[in-house]
Structure formats: C-alpha cells, structure tokens
Amino acid sequence: xxxxxxxxxNNIICIDNEKSIDAFNSDWSQEDVAHYFESLLERYREISxxxxxxGADRVSYDVTWRQSHYWLHFECYSQSIWFEAIDLISExxxxxxxxxxxNGQ
Numbered sequence: 001x002x003x004x005x006x007x008x009x010n011n012i013i014c015i016d017n018e019k020s021i022d023a024f025n026s027d028w029s030q031e032d033v034a035h036y037f038e039s040l041l042e043r044y045r046e047i048s049x050x051x052x053x054x055g056a057d058r059v060s061y062d063v064t065w066r067q068s069h070y071w072l073h074f075e076c077y078s079q080s081i082w083f084e085a086i087d088l089i090s091e092x093x094x095x096x097x098x099x100x101x102x103n104g105q
Contacts, residue, residue, distance in 0.1 A: 004043075008098045011091055014082035033059045033074045036081070040072070044101065062086070065100065068093040 006013055028036065037059075041047060050069070051062040061072040063083075068090035070083045083101075085091035 004101075006098065006101045008094070011094060012082045012084050013094065013098050013101060014080065028076075028079065030057070030059060030074075030076045033076070036074065037061060037072070046100065065097055066093070068097060070097070 004015060006015060037049075041049070044065075047063050047065050049061060050064055053060040053062070057075065057077045059074045059076075061074075063070050063072050069086040070090055071086060072081070072083050074081050083097070085094055090097075
C-alpha cells in the first residue's frame with residue numbers, strides 16, 4: 001500500500017500532495033472521491049463514517065475517531081484533502097489523531 005504523507009497545519013491535518021503522489025492520482029475528480037475515501041477507511045480502521053455531504057466541487061465526510069469528530073474534505077477544484085476538527089474536544093485531540101494517521105501506515 002502506498003504511503004500517505006500527512007502534515008498538520010494549525011487546526012487541520014492535510015495530505016501533502018507533493019509527497020503522496022503514489023497514493024492519490026494527481027488529477028482526480030469528484031467521481032474518484034468515494035474510492036479514495038474507502039481506501040482511507042481500509043487503511044485507518046479506527047475511523048468510522050457518520051455522514052456524507054455533497055457539494056458542487058467538494059465532498060465532505062463527517063467521521064469519528066475515538067469519540068472525536070472531524071470533517072474529511074475532498075476539494076476537487078484545488079485537489080486538496082484535509083481533516084478539520086468539528087468541535088473543541090476534537091480540536092484538543094488533533095495531535096493524537098495526527099500521530100495515529102502518521103503511524104497507522
């Protein structure tokens with residue numbers, strides 16, 4: 001399985017596109033998002049899906065990890081993928097979540 005390079009920036013965790021080329025095609029579309037999301041769930045088994053929100057050029061998944069809630073955004077126009085804390089508890093657990101993502105390869 002290809003390695004995903006994550007980086008933490010302030011209150012979000014995003015994929016470093018320059019270092020994750022093998023894991024995600026550099027030119028993906030909204031039709032690819034479900035496949036990428038499923039591959040992330042297979043890789044990170046402690047993440048569970050709560051809800052899906054479809055937008056014009058963004059798909060956002062409401063996910064839970066160890067009782068913390070995050071948005072996982074797939075922005076098609078900018079080709080960006082990132083986790084964002086939904087509440088204060090999740091924001092406080094962001095560092096632990098980042099460690100899980102970076103060690104859970």
